[in-house]
Amino acid sequence: QVQLQESGPGLVKPSETLSLTCTVSGGSIGSYYWSWIRQPPGKGLEWIGYIYYSGSTNYNPSLKSRVTISVDTSNNQFSLKLSSVTAADTAVYYCAREVSTGNTDPYFDYWGQGTLVTVSS
């Protein structure tokens, strides 16, 4: 059974960089797309971006200037960096696996439990 676990600081100061890591267990990070998705308290879901295991990325245009997603295949992990954060970046951050092959329509099948990151001084 594939499991995803987010880790990182729960509190980040304004203007600093938010950094999170997602560790994948029970399966390989290879051959899949891996996304970060966030949800402000009481609000809906926002896709941040994805990385393919090979390293190619795609980011939400509204966040692109501040986002970097990287992958570490040797440790079965991928990471998110979001720079110049403000209170508007306070949210539960989820990592998720996307199944997207030529044989099936795409979908997010496995999600982490989510981690709350608060931006405050």
Add this chain to the structure above:
Amino acid sequence: EIVLTQSPGTLSLSPGERATLSCRASQSVSSSNLAWYQQRPGQAPRLLIYGASTRATGIPDRFSGSVSGTDFTLTISRLEPEDFAVFYCQQFGSSYTFGQGTKVEIK
């Protein structure tokens, strides 16, 4: 950016009733690229439907999805107590987006 507009915002129904949730896209979305998720309080979203109408593994057949043009529909034929939650549609275009969600609450 493709905007997905879900309606209604809240649906108040009783167990056993039928729920019909709508998701309208601001521009053309391939039916292959539309999924539905359920989110219960304090939990991560759970995949229900992908490809607009294919149920995910383990999802009961009371959940079904359909499409007509740019209008996508999630139907729950008979609500069970565990179905009361928030539902999101999501599209896999060049940039992924989610609808704002429909809350199905107990009447």
